[in-house]
Amino acid sequence: MKHLPKHLRPRRRYLAVGVESWPDGDFGTRDFQRECWYAAQNLLGDPGSADADLSVIDFDVDDGSGLAVVRVRHGEVERARAAIACVDTVGDAPVGIRVLGVSGTIRACEERYKGRAARESAERNVAFADARRPATVRGDRVEIDSESGFVGATTLDTSD
Amino acid sequence: MDVYEAVRAYPDGESTAARFALTAAEYDFSGIVVRNSPAAFDDGPERGEIADEYDIDVVDAVEIGGESRSAASARVKEHREEHTLVVVEGSDALNRFACEEPRVDVLARPMADGDVNHVLARAAKRNGVRFEFDFGRVLRTSGGRRVQALGDLRKLREIVAYYDAPYVVSASPESHLELRAPRELLALGDVIGFDREAVARGLAEWGRLAARNRERLSESFIGPGVRRGRYEEDD
Numbered sequence: 001m002k003h004l005p006k007h008l009r010p011r012r013r014y015l016a017v018g019v020e021s022w023p024d025g026d027f028g029t030r031d032f033q034r035e036c037w038y039a040a041q042n043l044l045g046d047p048g049s050a051d052a053d054l055s056v057i058d059f060d061v062d063d064g065s066g067l068a069v070v071r072v073r074h075g076e077v078e079r080a081r082a083a084i085a086c087v088d089t090v091g092d093a094p095v096g097i098r099v100l101g102v103s104g105t106i107r108a109c110e111e112r113y114k115g116r117a118a119r120e121s122a123e124r125n126v127a128f129a130d131a132r133r134p135a136t137v138r139g140d141r142v143e144i145d146s147e148s149g150f151v152g153a154t155t156l157d158t159s160d
Numbered sequence: 161m162d163v164y165e166a167v168r169a170y171p172d173g174e175s176t177a178a179r180f181a182l183t184a185a186e187y188d189f190s191g192i193v194v195r196n197s198p199a200a201f202d203d204g205p206e207r208g209e210i211a212d213e214y215d216i217d218v219v220d221a222v223e224i225g226g227e228s229r230s231a232a233s234a235r236v237k238e239h240r241e242e243h244t245l246v247v248v249e250g251s252d253a254l255n256r257f258a259c260e261e262p263r264v265d266v267l268a269r270p271m272a273d274g275d276v277n278h279v280l281a282r283a284a285k286r287n288g289v290r291f292e293f294d295f296g297r298v299l300r301t302s303g304g305r306r307v308q309a310l311g312d313l314r315k316l317r318e319i320v321a322y323y324d325a326p327y328v329v330s331a332s333p334e335s336h337l338e339l340r341a342p343r344e345l346l347a348l349g350d351v352i353g354f355d356r357e358a359v360a361r362g363l364a365e366w367g368r369l370a371a372r373n374r375e376r377l378s379e380s381f382i383g384p385g386v387r388r389g390r391y392e393e394d395d
Contacts, residue, residue: 020337042302043351082351085344088300088337096337098187099344129203140182152175152336154182156205156213 011074014057016100016113017084021064022150023121023136023143025093029059032068035090040083052076052083057106063121065138067100069109077102126158162190163342164366166221166247166268166292166330169200174335178205181214187341191217193366195247195268198222219370221245223268229257236263244373245366250274250292259283265369266328269294271312281323290369291320293362295345296332298352310352317354328369329362 003009019032033056040049051073058069072080081099089095103109121138128135128144128151135144135158142158144151165184169177177192177200184192194200194207197220201207211218222243224235232254239246240263248258250270258267259280267284270276270291284291293316297309320327329349333339340348342363349359375381380388 022337042306043348078347079351081344082347085340085348086299094335094337096183096335096339097344098341141179149174151170152179153170154176154178156178156210157176 010053012071012104013074013077014103014106014109015070015072015077015080015084016103016109017068017070018096018098018100018113019061019066019068020096021061021090021093023064023145024150025061025064025090025095027061027090027093029056031090032056032059032061032087035087036070036084039086040080043083043086044079048079049083052080054080054083058110063136063138064143065121067113069106071106128153128158161360161364162367163188163360163363164191164193164217164219164370165189165339165363166193166195166266166328166332166366167339168195168223168332168334171199172196172334175337176204177201177207177218178210178213179336180333180339181210181216181218183336183339185214185216187339189216189342191219191367191370193219193221193245193370195221195223197243217367217370219244219366221247221265223247223249225249225251225254227251227253229253232257233261236261241377244370244377247292255280256283259289260287261289262287264289265373266290266292268292268330269296269332271316272297276316276319278319278323281319281325285323285325288326290326290328290365291316292332293317293327293329293354294332295329295340295348296338298348299331299340300338314353326365327362328365329359330366 036054040052040054053073055071057071060066087097100113121136125132126135133144135142140154142153144153167180177194180192207218220243222239224232245265247266247268248254248264249268252274255274258264260283267289331340346356346359
Protein backbone atom coordinates (compact mmCIF):
# COMPACT_ATOMS: atom_id res chain seq x y z
CA MET A 1 0.00 0.00 0.00
CA LYS A 2 1.18 3.46 -0.79
CA HIS A 3 2.49 5.63 2.05
CA LEU A 4 0.26 8.41 3.28
CA PRO A 5 1.33 11.90 2.31
CA LYS A 6 3.46 13.38 5.03
CA HIS A 7 0.87 15.79 6.44
CA LEU A 8 -1.58 12.91 6.98
CA ARG A 9 0.81 10.54 8.71
CA PRO A 10 0.23 10.28 12.45
CA ARG A 11 2.89 12.01 14.48
CA ARG A 12 4.68 9.81 17.00
CA ARG A 13 6.75 10.04 20.11
CA TYR A 14 9.14 7.37 21.32
CA LEU A 15 9.40 6.59 25.01
CA ALA A 16 12.64 5.16 26.34
CA VAL A 17 11.46 2.78 29.07
CA GLY A 18 13.89 1.36 31.61
CA VAL A 19 12.86 -2.18 32.57
CA GLU A 20 14.15 -4.01 35.61
CA SER A 21 13.24 -7.37 37.13
CA TRP A 22 14.65 -10.10 39.34
CA PRO A 23 17.53 -12.02 37.73
CA ASP A 24 15.30 -15.00 36.92
CA GLY A 25 12.82 -12.84 34.99
CA ASP A 26 12.48 -14.36 31.55
CA PHE A 27 10.35 -12.51 29.02
CA GLY A 28 10.60 -11.10 25.54
CA THR A 29 9.24 -8.40 23.31
CA ARG A 30 5.89 -10.09 22.77
CA ASP A 31 5.27 -10.54 26.49
CA PHE A 32 6.10 -6.93 27.16
CA GLN A 33 3.94 -5.75 24.27
CA ARG A 34 1.00 -7.76 25.58
CA GLU A 35 1.36 -6.29 29.07
CA CYS A 36 1.51 -2.77 27.64
CA TRP A 37 -1.71 -3.35 25.75
CA TYR A 38 -3.42 -4.83 28.77
CA ALA A 39 -2.27 -1.98 30.97
CA ALA A 40 -3.46 0.65 28.50
CA GLN A 41 -6.77 -1.08 27.97
CA ASN A 42 -7.38 -1.53 31.69
CA LEU A 43 -6.48 2.03 32.56
CA LEU A 44 -7.63 4.02 29.52
CA GLY A 45 -10.32 1.79 28.10
CA ASP A 46 -10.57 0.66 24.48
CA PRO A 47 -10.83 4.15 22.94
CA GLY A 48 -8.01 5.55 25.08
CA SER A 49 -5.88 2.55 24.35
CA ALA A 50 -6.43 2.94 20.62
CA ASP A 51 -5.54 6.63 20.87
CA ALA A 52 -2.34 6.01 22.75
CA ASP A 53 -1.46 3.21 20.32
CA LEU A 54 1.38 1.74 22.38
CA SER A 55 3.70 -0.43 20.39
CA VAL A 56 7.00 -1.85 21.47
CA ILE A 57 9.58 -0.98 18.82
CA ASP A 58 12.70 -2.25 20.47
CA PHE A 59 13.22 -4.42 23.50
CA ASP A 60 16.58 -5.29 24.91
CA VAL A 61 16.42 -6.76 28.41
CA ASP A 62 19.00 -9.24 29.68
CA ASP A 63 19.35 -10.73 33.14
CA GLY A 64 16.74 -8.47 34.62
CA SER A 65 17.77 -5.09 33.29
CA GLY A 66 17.42 -3.28 30.00
CA LEU A 67 15.70 -0.78 27.79
CA ALA A 68 12.54 -0.82 25.72
CA VAL A 69 11.47 1.74 23.14
CA VAL A 70 7.70 2.23 23.01
CA ARG A 71 6.02 4.20 20.25
CA VAL A 72 3.00 6.32 21.16
CA ARG A 73 0.91 8.85 19.35
CA HIS A 74 2.00 12.46 19.72
CA GLY A 75 -0.10 14.20 22.36
CA GLU A 76 -0.80 10.99 24.26
CA VAL A 77 2.55 10.81 26.01
CA GLU A 78 1.23 11.50 29.51
CA ARG A 79 -1.59 8.98 29.23
CA ALA A 80 0.83 6.43 27.83
CA ARG A 81 3.17 7.15 30.70
CA ALA A 82 0.38 6.43 33.17
CA ALA A 83 -0.49 3.18 31.40
CA ILE A 84 3.12 2.02 31.31
CA ALA A 85 3.47 2.81 35.03
CA CYS A 86 0.68 0.29 35.65
CA VAL A 87 2.67 -2.60 34.15
CA ASP A 88 3.70 -4.39 37.33
CA THR A 89 4.40 -7.88 36.00
CA VAL A 90 5.38 -9.30 32.63
CA GLY A 91 4.17 -12.87 32.51
CA ASP A 92 4.82 -13.94 36.09
CA ALA A 93 7.86 -11.75 36.62
CA PRO A 94 7.47 -8.56 38.68
CA VAL A 95 9.04 -5.64 36.85
CA GLY A 96 10.18 -2.16 37.74
CA ILE A 97 9.38 0.32 35.00
CA ARG A 98 10.49 3.85 34.46
CA VAL A 99 10.13 6.20 31.53
CA LEU A 100 13.65 7.55 31.06
CA GLY A 101 12.72 10.09 28.45
CA VAL A 102 10.77 10.95 25.32
CA SER A 103 12.20 11.48 21.84
CA GLY A 104 10.85 12.43 18.47
CA THR A 105 12.72 9.74 16.56
CA ILE A 106 13.69 6.14 17.25
CA ARG A 107 17.28 6.96 16.54
CA ALA A 108 17.50 9.84 19.00
CA CYS A 109 15.80 7.66 21.59
CA GLU A 110 18.27 4.82 21.22
CA GLU A 111 21.36 6.99 21.02
CA ARG A 112 20.43 8.90 24.08
CA TYR A 113 19.29 6.16 26.41
CA LYS A 114 20.86 2.96 25.14
CA GLY A 115 24.05 3.01 27.19
CA ARG A 116 22.34 3.74 30.48
CA ALA A 117 20.71 0.45 31.18
CA ALA A 118 23.57 -1.79 30.14
CA ARG A 119 25.52 -3.09 33.10
CA GLU A 120 27.55 -6.24 33.37
CA SER A 121 26.28 -8.67 35.95
CA ALA A 122 28.22 -11.27 37.88
CA GLU A 123 27.23 -14.22 40.06
CA ARG A 124 28.84 -14.58 43.42
CA ASN A 125 28.24 -15.46 47.03
CA VAL A 126 27.74 -12.63 49.48
CA ALA A 127 27.23 -12.39 53.22
CA PHE A 128 23.79 -11.05 54.06
CA ALA A 129 21.74 -11.36 57.26
CA ASP A 130 24.19 -13.76 58.94
CA ALA A 131 24.43 -16.22 56.06
CA ARG A 132 26.25 -16.62 52.78
CA ARG A 133 23.95 -16.66 49.82
CA PRO A 134 24.24 -16.72 46.06
CA ALA A 135 23.64 -13.32 44.50
CA THR A 136 23.68 -11.47 41.21
CA VAL A 137 25.79 -8.33 41.40
CA ARG A 138 25.41 -5.48 38.92
CA GLY A 139 27.37 -2.37 39.85
CA ASP A 140 26.01 -1.22 43.22
CA ARG A 141 22.99 -3.48 42.97
CA VAL A 142 22.91 -6.90 44.56
CA GLU A 143 20.03 -9.33 44.11
CA ILE A 144 20.23 -11.99 46.78
CA ASP A 145 18.68 -15.40 46.26
CA SER A 146 17.23 -16.16 49.70
CA GLU A 147 14.94 -19.02 50.69
CA SER A 148 11.85 -16.84 50.46
CA GLY A 149 12.60 -15.43 47.01
CA PHE A 150 14.91 -12.65 45.88
CA VAL A 151 15.90 -9.74 48.07
CA GLY A 152 16.96 -6.46 46.45
CA ALA A 153 19.99 -5.04 48.19
CA THR A 154 23.08 -2.96 47.49
CA THR A 155 26.78 -3.29 48.19
CA LEU A 156 26.13 -1.36 51.42
CA ASP A 157 24.05 -4.24 52.78
CA THR A 158 26.40 -7.03 51.93
CA SER A 159 29.97 -8.05 52.42
CA ASP A 160 32.05 -10.50 50.43
CA MET B 161 9.09 20.34 44.58
CA ASP B 162 10.77 17.86 46.89
CA VAL B 163 8.88 14.64 46.40
CA TYR B 164 9.13 11.72 48.77
CA GLU B 165 7.93 8.12 48.67
CA ALA B 166 6.98 6.02 51.68
CA VAL B 167 8.32 2.48 51.33
CA ARG B 168 8.20 -0.76 53.26
CA ALA B 169 11.70 -2.21 53.34
CA TYR B 170 13.21 -5.62 54.04
CA PRO B 171 12.42 -7.70 56.17
CA ASP B 172 8.75 -6.69 55.67
CA GLY B 173 9.32 -5.80 52.03
CA GLU B 174 11.51 -7.42 49.41
CA SER B 175 14.21 -4.77 49.04
CA THR B 176 16.47 -3.29 51.67
CA ALA B 177 16.26 0.36 52.66
CA ALA B 178 19.56 0.96 50.85
CA ARG B 179 18.21 -0.50 47.60
CA PHE B 180 15.11 1.67 47.89
CA ALA B 181 17.33 4.70 48.45
CA LEU B 182 19.47 3.87 45.41
CA THR B 183 16.47 3.37 43.12
CA ALA B 184 14.54 6.35 44.51
CA ALA B 185 17.54 8.64 44.00
CA GLU B 186 17.71 7.46 40.38
CA TYR B 187 14.00 8.13 39.98
CA ASP B 188 14.39 11.78 41.09
CA PHE B 189 12.86 11.45 44.51
CA SER B 190 14.26 13.79 47.14
CA GLY B 191 13.74 11.31 49.92
CA ILE B 192 12.21 8.09 51.13
CA VAL B 193 10.22 7.42 54.25
CA VAL B 194 10.92 3.96 55.65
CA ARG B 195 7.65 2.90 57.24
CA ASN B 196 9.11 -0.03 59.12
CA SER B 197 12.30 1.60 60.29
CA PRO B 198 12.64 -0.30 63.61
CA ALA B 199 12.97 -3.56 61.65
CA ALA B 200 14.58 -2.14 58.51
CA PHE B 201 17.58 -0.56 60.24
CA ASP B 202 17.92 -3.29 62.84
CA ASP B 203 20.59 -5.21 60.99
CA GLY B 204 22.50 -3.48 58.23
CA PRO B 205 23.73 -0.03 57.32
CA GLU B 206 22.67 2.98 59.39
CA ARG B 207 20.14 5.49 58.13
CA GLY B 208 22.72 8.28 57.86
CA GLU B 209 25.14 6.06 55.99
CA ILE B 210 22.51 5.22 53.36
CA ALA B 211 21.52 8.89 53.03
CA ASP B 212 25.13 9.96 52.48
CA GLU B 213 25.96 7.16 50.05
CA TYR B 214 23.03 7.79 47.69
CA ASP B 215 22.56 11.49 48.39
CA ILE B 216 18.90 11.21 49.33
CA ASP B 217 16.97 11.98 52.49
CA VAL B 218 16.00 8.88 54.49
CA VAL B 219 13.25 9.42 57.05
CA ASP B 220 12.62 6.96 59.84
CA ALA B 221 8.98 6.20 60.45
CA VAL B 222 7.12 3.62 62.41
CA GLU B 223 3.90 1.98 61.30
CA ILE B 224 1.38 0.97 63.92
CA GLY B 225 -1.34 -1.53 63.18
CA GLY B 226 -3.32 -4.11 65.08
CA GLU B 227 -6.87 -4.50 66.23
CA SER B 228 -6.89 -2.73 69.55
CA ARG B 229 -7.09 1.01 70.11
CA SER B 230 -5.51 0.90 73.53
CA ALA B 231 -2.51 -1.09 72.34
CA ALA B 232 -2.11 1.29 69.39
CA SER B 233 -2.37 4.27 71.70
CA ALA B 234 0.36 2.90 73.95
CA ARG B 235 2.60 2.27 70.95
CA VAL B 236 2.03 5.77 69.57
CA LYS B 237 3.10 7.23 72.93
CA GLU B 238 6.11 4.95 73.07
CA HIS B 239 7.34 5.71 69.54
CA ARG B 240 6.45 9.39 69.20
CA GLU B 241 9.70 10.64 70.68
CA GLU B 242 11.89 8.08 68.93
CA HIS B 243 10.82 8.30 65.30
CA THR B 244 10.36 11.19 62.95
CA LEU B 245 7.03 10.01 61.55
CA VAL B 246 4.31 7.97 63.20
CA VAL B 247 2.04 6.23 60.71
CA VAL B 248 -1.08 4.29 61.68
CA GLU B 249 -2.19 1.51 59.38
CA GLY B 250 -5.83 2.18 58.62
CA SER B 251 -8.48 -0.35 59.56
CA ASP B 252 -12.01 -0.40 60.90
CA ALA B 253 -10.63 -0.54 64.41
CA LEU B 254 -8.00 2.18 64.13
CA ASN B 255 -9.27 4.82 61.65
CA ARG B 256 -11.22 6.73 64.26
CA PHE B 257 -8.46 6.46 66.84
CA ALA B 258 -5.83 7.77 64.40
CA CYS B 259 -7.91 10.75 63.32
CA GLU B 260 -8.47 11.80 66.92
CA GLU B 261 -4.86 11.49 68.02
CA PRO B 262 -2.75 14.60 67.31
CA ARG B 263 0.44 12.61 67.87
CA VAL B 264 -0.27 10.56 64.73
CA ASP B 265 1.15 12.02 61.51
CA VAL B 266 -0.36 9.85 58.80
CA LEU B 267 -3.30 7.48 58.55
CA ALA B 268 -2.11 5.00 55.90
CA ARG B 269 -4.50 3.36 53.42
CA PRO B 270 -7.64 4.42 55.30
CA MET B 271 -10.02 2.87 52.76
CA ALA B 272 -8.42 -0.54 52.25
CA ASP B 273 -9.98 -2.17 55.28
CA GLY B 274 -12.08 0.61 56.78
CA ASP B 275 -13.99 3.69 55.78
CA VAL B 276 -13.73 7.45 56.05
CA ASN B 277 -16.64 9.79 56.70
CA HIS B 278 -17.27 13.44 57.48
CA VAL B 279 -16.69 12.93 61.22
CA LEU B 280 -13.24 11.44 60.66
CA ALA B 281 -12.34 14.08 58.07
CA ARG B 282 -13.18 16.89 60.49
CA ALA B 283 -11.27 15.23 63.31
CA ALA B 284 -8.26 14.60 61.05
CA LYS B 285 -8.20 18.22 59.97
CA ARG B 286 -8.44 19.41 63.57
CA ASN B 287 -5.60 17.15 64.67
CA GLY B 288 -3.40 17.51 61.59
CA VAL B 289 -3.56 13.81 60.72
CA ARG B 290 -2.82 13.22 57.01
CA PHE B 291 -4.96 10.79 55.04
CA GLU B 292 -2.90 8.68 52.67
CA PHE B 293 -3.99 8.27 49.06
CA ASP B 294 -2.63 4.83 48.29
CA PHE B 295 -1.93 4.48 44.55
CA GLY B 296 -0.43 1.05 45.14
CA ARG B 297 -3.70 -0.77 44.69
CA VAL B 298 -4.31 1.01 41.38
CA LEU B 299 -0.81 0.22 40.14
CA ARG B 300 -0.70 -3.41 41.15
CA THR B 301 -4.16 -4.95 41.12
CA SER B 302 -6.57 -5.52 38.29
CA GLY B 303 -10.20 -6.25 37.65
CA GLY B 304 -12.77 -5.85 40.42
CA ARG B 305 -10.28 -5.09 43.15
CA ARG B 306 -8.84 -2.29 41.13
CA VAL B 307 -12.28 -0.89 40.42
CA GLN B 308 -12.90 -0.87 44.17
CA ALA B 309 -9.56 0.82 44.79
CA LEU B 310 -10.44 3.53 42.27
CA GLY B 311 -13.86 3.98 43.85
CA ASP B 312 -12.28 4.29 47.28
CA LEU B 313 -9.78 6.87 46.03
CA ARG B 314 -12.57 8.89 44.53
CA LYS B 315 -14.65 8.83 47.70
CA LEU B 316 -11.68 9.82 49.84
CA ARG B 317 -10.75 12.55 47.36
CA GLU B 318 -14.21 14.07 47.53
CA ILE B 319 -14.29 14.04 51.33
CA VAL B 320 -10.75 15.41 51.64
CA ALA B 321 -11.48 18.17 49.13
CA TYR B 322 -14.71 19.20 50.86
CA TYR B 323 -13.21 19.46 54.33
CA ASP B 324 -9.81 20.61 53.09
CA ALA B 325 -8.23 17.85 55.17
CA PRO B 326 -4.48 17.28 54.92
CA TYR B 327 -3.23 14.33 52.86
CA VAL B 328 -0.20 12.51 51.50
CA VAL B 329 0.18 10.44 48.33
CA SER B 330 2.17 7.24 48.00
CA ALA B 331 2.45 4.18 45.79
CA SER B 332 3.42 2.21 48.94
CA PRO B 333 6.05 0.03 47.27
CA GLU B 334 7.35 -3.09 49.00
CA SER B 335 10.23 -3.72 46.61
CA HIS B 336 12.36 -1.49 44.43
CA LEU B 337 10.49 -2.92 41.44
CA GLU B 338 7.22 -1.50 42.76
CA LEU B 339 8.65 1.99 42.96
CA ARG B 340 7.36 4.39 40.29
CA ALA B 341 8.92 7.74 39.43
CA PRO B 342 7.16 10.98 40.43
CA ARG B 343 6.27 11.88 36.84
CA GLU B 344 4.60 8.51 36.37
CA LEU B 345 2.57 9.05 39.54
CA LEU B 346 1.52 12.51 38.37
CA ALA B 347 0.46 11.09 35.00
CA LEU B 348 -1.46 8.28 36.69
CA GLY B 349 -3.12 10.73 39.08
CA ASP B 350 -4.21 12.81 36.13
CA VAL B 351 -5.85 9.82 34.43
CA ILE B 352 -7.72 8.71 37.56
CA GLY B 353 -9.09 12.16 38.31
CA PHE B 354 -6.55 13.92 40.53
CA ASP B 355 -5.01 17.30 39.88
CA ARG B 356 -1.34 17.08 38.97
CA GLU B 357 -0.56 19.76 41.54
CA ALA B 358 -2.55 17.94 44.20
CA VAL B 359 -0.57 14.73 43.66
CA ALA B 360 2.72 16.66 43.71
CA ARG B 361 1.68 18.34 46.96
CA GLY B 362 0.76 14.98 48.44
CA LEU B 363 4.13 13.50 47.54
CA ALA B 364 5.94 16.54 48.92
CA GLU B 365 3.89 16.50 52.11
CA TRP B 366 5.96 13.58 53.45
CA GLY B 367 9.05 15.76 53.28
CA ARG B 368 7.33 18.74 54.87
CA LEU B 369 6.06 16.56 57.71
CA ALA B 370 9.53 15.11 58.25
CA ALA B 371 11.13 18.55 58.34
CA ARG B 372 8.50 19.82 60.79
CA ASN B 373 8.87 16.83 63.09
CA ARG B 374 12.64 16.93 63.03
CA GLU B 375 12.46 20.48 64.22
CA ARG B 376 10.00 19.51 66.93
CA LEU B 377 12.15 16.61 68.07
CA SER B 378 15.29 18.73 68.11
CA GLU B 379 16.52 19.85 71.49
CA SER B 380 16.01 23.55 70.93
CA PHE B 381 12.25 23.18 70.36
CA ILE B 382 10.02 24.00 73.31
CA GLY B 383 6.58 24.64 71.81
CA PRO B 384 5.15 26.01 68.57
CA GLY B 385 6.79 29.39 68.10
CA VAL B 386 8.99 28.93 71.16
CA ARG B 387 12.55 27.67 70.82
CA ARG B 388 15.65 27.77 72.91
CA GLY B 389 18.07 30.25 71.43
CA ARG B 390 21.04 32.33 72.42
CA TYR B 391 20.20 34.65 75.23
CA GLU B 392 21.11 38.26 75.48
CA GLU B 393 23.70 38.89 78.11
CA ASP B 394 22.73 41.10 81.03
CA ASP B 395 24.96 44.10 81.42
